[in-house]
Amino acid sequence: MIRILLFFMVATALVFGAVWVADRPGAVMVDWMGWRLETSVMVLLIGLVVLVALFVLVTRILGGTLRLPKTIGRNRREKKLKRGTLALGEGIAAARGGDVTLARKLLKDAEKLVPGAAGVSQLSADTAAAAGDLDSAEKAYTAMLDNPRVQASGRRGLLETALARGDKDKALVIAREAMAAGVDAPWAIGALFRLSLDNRAWDDAEIALTKGGDAILSPQDDHKAIRAALLCAQARDAESAGSNTAAERLAKQALDLNPELVEATLIQARALAATGKEKKAHQLVIAHWRRQPHPDLDAFYMAPVRDGDPLKAVKRAEDLAAVNPDHPRSHLLMARAALDARLWGQARRDLEPLAHGQPSRQVCLLMARLEDGENEDLAKANAWLTKALNAEPDAHWVCESCGGVLPTWEPRCGVCGSLGWVSWRTTTRDLAPAAE
Ligand SMILES: [Zn+2]
Structure with a gap:
């Protein structure tokens, strides 16, 4: 736009100049070294303009001719660079796609056309990895760590090589190094998270989760x-x-x-x-x-009086049960303490509401103990023991994702690998007040 405006300004100035000169006619006479020139001012000006134009044209042609070898050289280099870049791009794609023959051919081309380019190291490493030559791949990826611009890709290659070897410990070290070097791409965070979990390195897994957030979890996971x-x-x-x-x-x-x-x-x-x-x-x-309520809490709370005065244990059990008196586990806690203290009536008051319907195995066993202790009624006690054999197992740690039963609480299910889905319940139902 500016050029067009400039052109019109110059053209207008020339036209006005020409008109101005035409309105003021005059003659010019030059007498120099035997040469004599007589003409008008207008013709002289036109002659000067033509001379200047000819000078510029000749200078340009001469300059172009002198620069010709340089231009040809530059065009050749540009062509070579273009072909080399193309070979690199197609070669890396071929290697990633597993076409080793094509990747090797394009690697040779790239080595000839753009020797020393960082992409050649990448193509060389990827081709070796695609061919299953892990030693060569590892060497080439390691060489990439010297160049800050491609070191992240080198680390990724080293991680994939370690995983291809099945060396998870080394892969975890590489993932940690990548994070320490400031690589916070999803591949590095995701790898650190998964490998840390496999290695029970919970602190690293938490660091990765904090950095990666929801991106490394599935949508149904509870962050x-x-x-x-x-x-x-x-x-x-x-x-x-x-x-x-x-x-x-x-x-x-x-x-x-x-x-x-x-x-x-x-x-x-x-x-x-x-x-x-x-x-x-x-x-x-x-x-x-x-x-x-949970039995492990009950065990911790009752530990100071476990081997002491049973009546003191009853009092302590009542203190704990009082904060959640209707929960079946509170009744179980008090019933067990009452049985230990031989307070049969109190034990029966707590157990009988739990003994209706389909009582748990623990309730059946405590009822057998009650019938034996209070009335020495072996028939009733045996009946409860028989019932205990077929009763529903007591609550345990269950993975809510796959239903697998775990011997202790774990952050991760040992069966399906789900995280944070382990809860305490019976296999078929929760131990809730309304259920008992
Ligand atoms: Zn599971």
């Missing part, structure tokens, strides 16, 4: 529940390593995300008790019992 499970697993490891402070902190973080995580409550309570904060530990257990 918060999974992060809570990973924190709880870290807390368990810290407790095993004797670090009560870390165990308490991690368990608390897990509970903040998922207050129903009984394993986290127990770890935090044990860590508090181990550091002399028994009262706080018991308050924590009571608060969880109010939300959701």
